[in-house]
Amino acid sequence: LFAGETEFLKGVVAMSGLPPADRIEVCFAGRSNVGKSTLINALTGRKGLARASNTPGRTQEINFFTAGVDHYLVDLPGYGYANAPLAVVEKWQRLLKQYLSGRQSLRRAFVLIDARHGIKDVDEEIMKRLDTSAVTFQCVLTKSDKVKAGERDRILGQVRERLSKHPAAFPEIVLTSAEKGEGIPTLRAIIADLV
Numbered sequence: 001l002f003a004g005e006t007e008f009l010k011g012v013v014a015m016s017g018l019p020p021a022d023r024i025e026v027c028f029a030g031r032s033n034v035g036k037s038t039l040i041n042a043l044t045g046r047k048g049l050a051r052a053s054n055t056p057g058r059t060q061e062i063n064f065f066t067a068g069v070d071h072y073l074v075d076l077p078g079y080g081y082a083n084a085p086l087a088v089v090e091k092w093q094r095l096l097k098q099y100l101s102g103r104q105s106l107r108r109a110f111v112l113i114d115a116r117h118g119i120k121d122v123d124e125e126i127m128k129r130l131d132t133s134a135v136t137f138q139c140v141l142t143k144s145d146k147v148k149a150g151e152r153d154r155i156l157g158q159v160r161e162r163l164s165k166h167p168a169a170f171p172e173i174v175l176t177s178a179e180k181g182e183g184i185p186t187l188r189a190i191i192a193d194l195v
C-alpha cells in the first residue's frame with residue numbers, strides 16, 4: 001500500500017466537495033500539534049506531503065490523499081485550538097459530524113494522542129462522536145521518544161482505561177515516534193490489513 005507514491009488529492013471544506021465514497025479509506029484525527037502531519041509524512045515516506053505546521057486558517061479542511069491504487073488516507077482538521085474563533089470551531093464540528101456520520105467507505109479512524117499528555121476532554125468528544133457514528137477507532141500515541149518508560153506506562157494505562165468505556169474503540173494501542181521511526185511499520189501494516 002505504501003510502496004507507491006501517496007499523492008495529495010484535495011482539501012475539502014464542505015460535504016459537497018468530498019470525493020465519491022468509492023474506495024476504502026482511513027482517517028487521522030487529533031488535537032492540533034499532536035504530530036499528525038509528521039506521522040502521515042512518516043507513514044507515506046513523503047516529507048512535505050501533509051503540512052507539518054497547520055495554521056488556524058486551515059483548520060476546517062479535510063485533506064484527502066490517494067494511497068496505493070485505490071485507497072484514501074484522510075487527514076481531518078486538527079482540533080483543540082485554544083484561540084480558535086467560535087465560528088471556526090462550529091464550522092469544523094459540523095463538517096466533522098457530517099463526514100463521520102455518513103461515510104460508508106470509512107474503515108477506521110486513528111485518533112492520535114500525545115504520549116506525554118494522554119486523552120484530554122477534546123479527545124473524549126471526538127471519541128463520543130465516533131461511538132455515535134459507529135466508526136471503529138484506534139488510538140495512536142505520538143512522540144513516544146519524548147517520554148520515559150515509567151511515564152509512558154502510566155499514560156498507556158490511562159488510555160486503556162478510557163478506551164474501555166468507548167464501544168467503538170479498538171483495544172490495541174499503537175505507540176509511535178515519527179522521530180525515531182518506532183511503531184511506523186506496525187501502523188503501516190495495520191492500515192494495509194484494513195484496506
Ligand code: GDP
Binds near residue numbers: 033035038051
Ligand atoms: P500537527 O499539528 O498534529 O500536524 O503536528 P505536527 O506534525 O506539525 O507536529 C507538531 C510538533 O511536534 C512539530 O514541532 C514536530 O516536529 C513535533 N513532532 C511530531 N512528531 C514527533 C515525534 O515523533 N517526536 C518528537 N520528538 N517530536 C515530534
